Amino acid sequence: MAAVFRRSCRVLKSVSRFDWRSQHIKAALQHEPKLGFNFELTEQQKEFQATARKFAREEIIPVAAEYDKSGEYPVPLIKRAWELGLMNTHIPESYGGLGLGIFDACLITEELAYGCTGVQTAIEANSLGQMPLLIAGNDQQQKKYLGRLTEAPLMCAYCVTEPVAGSDVAGIKTKAERKGDEYIINGQKMWITNGGKANELNMGQRCSDTRGIVFEDVRVPKENVLIGEGAGFKIAMGAFDKTRPPVAAGAVGLAQRALDEATKYALERKTFGKLLVEHQGISFLLAEMAMKVELARLSYQRAAWEIDSGRRNTYYASIAKAFAADIANQLAADAVQIFGGNGFNTEYPVEKLMRDAKIYQIYEGTAQIQRLIIAREHIGRYKN
Secondary structure (H helix, E strand, O other): OHHHHHHHHHHHHHHOOOHHHHHHHHHHHHOOOOOOOOOOOOHHHHHHHHHHHHHHHHHHHHHHHHHHHHOOOOHHHHHHHHHOOOOOOOOOHHHOOOOOOHHHHHHHHHHHHHHOHHHHHHHHHHHHHHHHHHHHOOHHHHHHHHHHHHHOOOOOOOOOOEOOEOOOHHHOOOEEEEEOOEEEEEEEEEEEEOOOOOOOOOOOOOOOOEEEEEEEEEEEEHHHOOOOOOOHHHHHHHHHHHHHHHHHHHHHHHHHHHHHHHHHHHOOOEEOOEEHHHOHHHHHHHHHHHHHHHHHHHHHHHHHHHHHOOOOOHHHHHHHHHHHHHHHHHHHHHHHHHHHHHHHOOOOOHHHHHHHHHHHHOOOOOHHHHHHHHHHHHHHHHHO
8 A cells, every 4th residue: 555655646746736735745755654765854853963962062062172181081071961861872762761773873973072072982982882782682681781871870881902902803812711600701901981080191082081901800690691602793793883873973073063163263264365265275175074074974874774774784884984084084184274373272173173083093993994894895795
């Protein structure tokens, strides 16, 4: 019936020149979900986007520079984000969460990153820490740990990277030895976001605490194992497929901020007797920046849409992560260039954007690893 209804609507729409008939057809089609390609956000998505945007502009931006200088973990902002429902959005409703999809989470992430990517990374790292449980945990495991995150603004971390194994996830050295009903864990992790307060400052995203973690005879009950022994690598890769689109969304948020700051400055600053935007070289650069932001945004939205539709999105997730990260770095550098000498000064916002942008080409898989994955997926399609 649905197919017949759609065909009938297409015929009516094509033969009718009356506006009222087109409006009725449009209204009827809106009641049938997932028809064709649509750029329109749902009312719920618009509400979350608006909430995140208001929070970023009114509460994050005014204090971002201070957190960048101090390196202090932004506890008040974390608590506020939790209160607003901007954290732990993937947790199912049955455990007290919102049960949002990856696409919805990306909309929120982009807005938070616009305010400060350090704050955004701290919040998004919680989603990364939850993801193995979400995709591989049983009901008892999910209820025990995910439920706690919705009851209080608790933070969690995803410990993969090691001093000698970054992108080479299969090369980690940390071991879990079975002894009775427990596993004894020994090893060392490095660059773990939300792992605790670090002793050194990072180049960028300073309020996102990142440090090393050492496991010495840590005892973990066997019931905490996800799926079973040997499943860890597959779970880790599955988690990245879901979390790389939000990382790309964060990069787009930074890129959009760089474009906005550069445009506002170019509309105020005068050189050679006219505004910067009236110089063709600057206007063309802004046009290039605008094109790149829009394309990067489409890339993360496609990757998020694929995974929400139940399809394997490895190819699109890596494209989004690699492309958006590169664009964030390019636009941050372009914004500094437009600001000229002022762009190199901490009194202006763009030098922070440039420092913050670099990590997007490194964490959750380097720019080179993403290209390796994309090449493998692309070539594999032709071989198959």
